[in-house]
Amino acid sequence: MDIVVLLKQVPDTEATIQIQEDGRTIKTQDIKWVINPYDEYAVEEALRIKESQGEGKVTILTVGHDRAVEAMRTALAMGADEGILIDDPAIDTFDGLGIARILAAAIYEISYDLIIAGMRAVDDDSYLVPTAVAEFLEIPSVSMVVRQEISDGKIRCERMVEGGTVVVEADLPAVFTTQKGINEPRYASLPGIMKAKKKKLEKKNLADIGLEAAQLSETGANTRVARLSFPPERQPGKMVEGETPEEKAAELVRLLREEAKVI
Amino acid sequence: MGKGVLAFAEQVDGSFRKIAYEVVSEARRLADILQGPLTAVVMGSGVEEIAAELKAYGVDCIVIADDAALTDYTTEAYTRVLSGIVKDKAPEIILLGASTRGKDLAARLAAHLDAGLAMDCIALSLDNSALHATRPMFGGKILADVVIEKAPKIAALRPNVAEVTEASGAGELEKAPVEVGQTKTRVVEKKVETTGVVDLTEADIVVSGGRGMGGADFSVIEALAQELGAAVGASRSAVDEGWRPHSDQVGQTGKVVSPSLYIACGISGAIQHLAGMGSSKYIVAINKDPEAPIFKKADYGIVEDLFKVVPAITAEIKKLKG
Ligand SMILES: Cc1cc2nc3c(=O)[nH]c(=O)nc-3n(C[C@H](O)[C@H](O)[C@H](O)COP(=O)(O)OP(=O)(O)OC[C@H]3O[C@@H](n4cnc5c(N)ncnc54)[C@H](O)[C@@H]3O)c2cc1C
Ligand SMILES: Nc1ncnc2c1ncn2[C@@H]1O[C@H](COP(=O)(O)O)[C@@H](O)[C@H]1O
Numbered sequence: 001m002d003i004v005v006l007l008k009q010v011p012d013t014e015a016t017i018q019i020q021e022d023g024r025t026i027k028t029q030d031i032k033w034v035i036n037p038y039d040e041y042a043v044e045e046a047l048r049i050k051e052s053q054g055e056g057k058v059t060i061l062t063v064g065h066d067r068a069v070e071a072m073r074t075a076l077a078m079g080a081d082e083g084i085l086i087d088d089p090a091i092d093t094f095d096g097l098g099i100a101r102i103l104a105a106a107i108y109e110i111s112y113d114l115i116i117a118g119m120r121a122v123d124d125d126s127y128l129v130p131t132a133v134a135e136f137l138e139i140p141s142v143s144m145v146v147r148q149e150i151s152d153g154k155i156r157c158e159r160m161v162e163g164g165t166v167v168v169e170a171d172l173p174a175v176f177t178t179q180k181g182i183n184e185p186r187y188a189s190l191p192g193i194m195k196a197k198k199k200k201l202e203k204k205n206l207a208d209i210g211l212e213a214a215q216l217s218e219t220g221a222n223t224r225v226a227r228l229s230f231p232p233e234r235q236p237g238k239m240v241e242g243e244t245p246e247e248k249a250a251e252l253v254r255l256l257r258e259e260a261k262v263i
Numbered sequence: 264m265g266k267g268v269l270a271f272a273e274q275v276d277g278s279f280r281k282i283a284y285e286v287v288s289e290a291r292r293l294a295d296i297l298q299g300p301l302t303a304v305v306m307g308s309g310v311e312e313i314a315a316e317l318k319a320y321g322v323d324c325i326v327i328a329d330d331a332a333l334t335d336y337t338t339e340a341y342t343r344v345l346s347g348i349v350k351d352k353a354p355e356i357i358l359l360g361a362s363t364r365g366k367d368l369a370a371r372l373a374a375h376l377d378a379g380l381a382m383d384c385i386a387l388s389l390d391n392s393a394l395h396a397t398r399p400m401f402g403g404k405i406l407a408d409v410v411i412e413k414a415p416k417i418a419a420l421r422p423n424v425a426e427v428t429e430a431s432g433a434g435e436l437e438k439a440p441v442e443v444g445q446t447k448t449r450v451v452e453k454k455v456e457t458t459g460v461v462d463l464t465e466a467d468i469v470v471s472g473g474r475g476m477g478g479a480d481f482s483v484i485e486a487l488a489q490e491l492g493a494a495v496g497a498s499r500s501a502v503d504e505g506w507r508p509h510s511d512q513v514g515q516t517g518k519v520v521s522p523s524l525y526i527a528c529g530i531s532g533a534i535q536h537l538a539g540m541g542s543s544k545y546i547v548a549i550n551k552d553p554e555a556p557i558f559k560k561a562d563y564g565i566v567e568d569l570f571k572v573v574p575a576i577t578a579e580i581k582k583l584k585g
Binding site for chain 1: 275280335336337338339342362363364366367369370371373374375377378379380381382383395398399400401402403404405406407408409410411413447448449450451452453454455456462464465468491508509510512515516517523524534535538541542544545546547558559560561562563564565566567568571572575576578579580583
């Protein structure tokens with residue numbers, strides 16, 4: 001089974017995010033970049049499927065700039081077979097839907113049975129790209145999957161919903177997105193890291209995959225970020241005083257009722 | 264018609280989710296600014312009866328897509344039917360809730376219609392006909408003002424941020440033709456509890472426990488949650504220890520919640536946890552360590568052993584209720 005993993009490089013969740021002078025983008029220097037945490041689950045799940053079937057290929061596909069190679073190499077060191085990076089100056093103006101169009105165009109050129117992605121990228125938090133890729137490729141999509149099983153050209157995905165889970169069966173090829181709980185991603189081993197250096201990592205631009213930036217500029221973005229700002233800082237509030245736990249409890253309940261009026 | 268707002272009113276097993284009322288109320292507000300009609304869409308099977316309920320929220324027209332093929336939510340069938348309704352009504356704005364279902368549907372619909380989508384918005388406004396959506400990014404560290412100019416403009420509204428407001432409306436019922444046809448996906452099993460449990464993302468009050476719980480016994484928290492009609496959440500540490508299911512995790516790699524009251528018990532306040540609950544209206548922190556970072560973000564802090572103070576709070580609330 002040939003599996004494509006959509007992998008995005010994002011700022012580490014600990015990173016301090018600063019806004020650029022233009023007020024619309026973030027400062028990218030001084031940031032530690034990592035694989036989007038959900039995409040680590042996607043890589044792991046792809047490797048497990050390949051291992052359990054004893055054959056197949058896992059391709060890492062990324063739209064991003066040169067620095068994304070590091071995240072891709074980490075995935076290759078975990079055990080993925082090869083990587084394709086679509087890098088083009090034009091991508092900076094694209095929104096999630098535009099990125100999905102690029103990914104779909106790139107996938108169009110390779111053979112695949114299954115596409116695995118993260119349920120959300122922790123930078124833009126859009127929950128959009130993989131489902132849009134599936135729509136462009138006209139194949140099924142199942143999001144927020146915590147368990148999957150493949151047999152007879154079909155995949156059964158247990159997906160998280162409010163109050164529990166639902167099992168959805170889809171014909172392959174399909175796209176599914178990973179939710180926390182699906183697996184524990186492995187660490188790249190030292191031999192894995194050595195091997196990864198020799199694995200194929202292709203770089204392409206938009207023209208290489210049959211897309212022209214000019215032609216895409218109309219469909220590349222239906223949304224634009226007008227401004228970024230910081231949310232109002234939460235101020236430290238009151239420490240609830242009292243001699244005993246009971247006194248503190250009574251004072252808290254009084255404050256919640258009379259001051260905050262939330263209970 | 265055209266130029267109006269179309270609201271997807273999410274129902275599950277014959278009742279509207281709370282988010283449905285929030286979406287319809289927010290859509291009414293936007294429709295008033297646009298001076299256009301508000302159409303609500305109800306999809307499912309056997310939903311005709313509940314659909315009329317939406318009249319009380321100022322809906323001009325209620326489109327019902329009722330079909331056995333829509334009993335369970337599947338991305339494919341719902342996108343197909345909803346996009347048909349969108350083409351018919353040609354709305355300026357489409358509003359959905361950012362629930363698990365709403366997010367999934369919004370994404371596929373946006374791709375199908377080649378429409379701009381702002382996901383998980385916390386505020387919406389209009390500047391002439393441009394839609395401005397405020398949405399958190401980078402786990403809530405940044406707020407983005409996202410602009411969509413081309414119609415239809417799609418926004419998915421985060422649960423618990425819009426007020427539910429009643430208004431009068433014609434509420435004319437209209438049945439949409441449903442032709443789902445062949446699909447490549449089907450629901451084969453459901454493991455959902457629908458009775459009595461408040462969902463974390465929709466709950467008005469959330470009580471969460473962290474590593475300070477010291478083990479899988481969350482009974483002190485559950486008792487407080489029950490007294491408050493609240494949902495129970497957890498930090499990643501508590502989930503990774505296997506004390507709570509993954510679905511309880513609040514944070515950057517868990518659920519994002521915006522309740523009016525969030526009570527964090529034995530949680531230190533790591534940045535990834537704050538990403539999931541920092542937009543709560545009021546935060547209460549209970550921690551035995553006076554230096555715990557969570558106190559810097561809390562409206563009310565109690566330095567105390569949670570096993571002593573949480574039962575005392577539960578007792579106090581019981582007392583009030585008489
Ligand atoms: C990529 C990534 C993603 C992450 N995503 C998330 C996420 O989504 N959600 C999340 O929560 N974390 C997330 N984390 C983990 C996060 O960094 C913290 O490790 C985690 O939130 C800590 O959980 P905690 O506060 O329960 O535990 P701790 O930090 O160990 O804090 C326990 C607290 O309990 C207090 N305590 C102990 N006993 C008692 C008692 N008897 N009474 C009162 N107080 C007591 C202690 O003083 C301490 O402050 C993520 C980390 C990474 C790297
Ligand atoms: N630029 C990208 N390159 C490759 N995959 C991406 C990219 N952006 C998003 N994805 C995939 O889509 C998932 C959801 O991202 P998003 O829709 O941006 O929240 C991510 O977890 C990735 O798997």
